[in-house]
Amino acid sequence: MSLRNDLEDVANRMRISSIQMVDAAKSGHTTSSCSAAEIMATLFFHEMRYDVKEPKSASADRFVLSKGHACPILYAAWEEAGLLTHDDVLSLRKITSDIEGHPTPRLNFIDVATGSLGQGFSCAAGMAYVGKYVDKASYRVYCLMGDGEIAEGSVWEAAGFASHYNLDNLVVIVDANRLGQSQETSIGHNVDVYAARFAAFGFHQIVVDGHNVDELLAAFEEAKKDHKKPTAIIAKTYKGRGLEGLEDKDNWHGKPAPISTIDGVKARLHGSEKGKLVASKPVDDAPKVDFQLGHIKIAAPEYKLGEKVDFFYNYKYKFQSYPG
Ligand SMILES: Cc1ncc(C[n+]2csc(CCOP(=O)(O)OP(=O)(O)O)c2C)c(N)n1
Structure with missing residues (x-):
């Protein structure tokens, strides 16, 4: 069984679980x-x-699902990795469950709450800044x-920040x-337009077939080369991929798929065992x-009682290892 087949089976098992939850x-x-x-x-x-x-763990790679609605x-993925049980994930969106319809940091594998589109990327850029300049970790x-x-403007503010700080x-x-909540996005499947925009914002960019695991693996490897830039991987995909009758079709956003779509996904499994692939x-x-924010020194604002002052002008704060 090749790595490609193993990863395709992981993807399809995750599809089945998503349909079920x-x-x-x-x-x-x-x-x-x-x-x-x-x-x-x-x-x-x-x-x-x-x-x-x-x-x-402080040293673990971070993952932010900025399109938080896709949390199934x-x-x-965490079920496949063995952190969550199938019963856990089947509690999706139940009032008593932390497996909410959008991820929250109450879960022990989520750093930032996402769901308000455009915000997760800013958080990820901030986390990368901390990794490079504050933690100085790998x-x-x-x-x-x-x-x-x-299309959210905050995405491009974050992109400018990320390239400015290399x-x-x-x-x-x-x-x-290609599709948004309803109908096609303004750029549709013209993935080169996305690539050109990220290039203009100072990113290294790579366009791949987002359903081809070999192309994805190669893109992640390429991202690690010494570009001194953040990387954007534009993955051309199909909404509802693998779901018979739903793939690339409008009007299926935010809805359960017919449970019978599982059969078509199962038919694509190569027979690789769950648990075979383990992360490094x-x-x-x-x-x-340090949750006490011990490494951040914050001076008290300087003003006398009753005095009217500009809060931000007077409030002096300093990160110990701010790069300059
Ligand atoms: C700021 C904000 N506006 C609107 C929404 C509602 N909303 C949820 S999903 C979605 C469509 C997202 O489309 P896309 O980013 O293409 O993700 P897809 O579901 O197609 O993968 C919208 C508009 C939201 N969650 N956040």
Whole structure:
């Protein structure tokens, strides 16, 4: 069994689990999850370094699902890795469950809450900044965005920040599945337009077939070369990939897929065992996180009681290792 077949099976098992959890919840984002299945499989079961026993270890690679509504595929990845059980993920969107319809940091594998489109990438850029200049550690930061999502202006503010600070530890993957919430995005499948925009913002950019695991693996390798720039991988995908009758079709955003679509996905399995692919462990070189903010020195604002002052002008703060 080749790595390619193993990763394709991981992707398809995650599709099946996503279909089941959204079906159980009677709401959720199946098609948005399925376009990203191979991206998530290659990231979580070949590219990223983490320890499933300590997903938020200070040295682990970070992952931000900026298109937070596609969390079924993220929960399926952690199920595949052995952190969540199938019963856990089937509690999706239940009032008593932390497996919410968008990820929250209450979960021990989530750093930032996402769901408000365009915001996760800013958080990822900040995390990459901290990794490079504050922690000075080797962990890398990966962020998955939707193609509709990147119309948000904050995405381009974050992109400018990331290239200004040469955040070569940051990789953004655009799941360019052509469709948004309803109808085609303005750029559709013209992936070269996305690539040109990221290039203009100072990114190294790579266009791949987002369902081809070999192309994805090669792109992640290329991102690690010494570009001194952040990397954008534009993954051309199809919304609802693998779901018979739903693939690349409008009107299936945010809906359960018919449970019968599982049969078509199962038919594509090569027979690779769950648990065969295990992520590499992180290199233990990051300082332990101090939740008391002990490494940040904040001076008290200077004003006398009753005096009217400009808060930001007077409020002096300084990060110990701010680069300049
Ligand atoms: C700021 C903001 N605006 C609107 C929404 C509602 N919304 C949820 S998913 C979605 C479409 C996202 O499309 P895309 O980024 O292409 O992701 P896909 O589901 O197609 O993978 C929208 C508009 C939101 N979550 N956040």
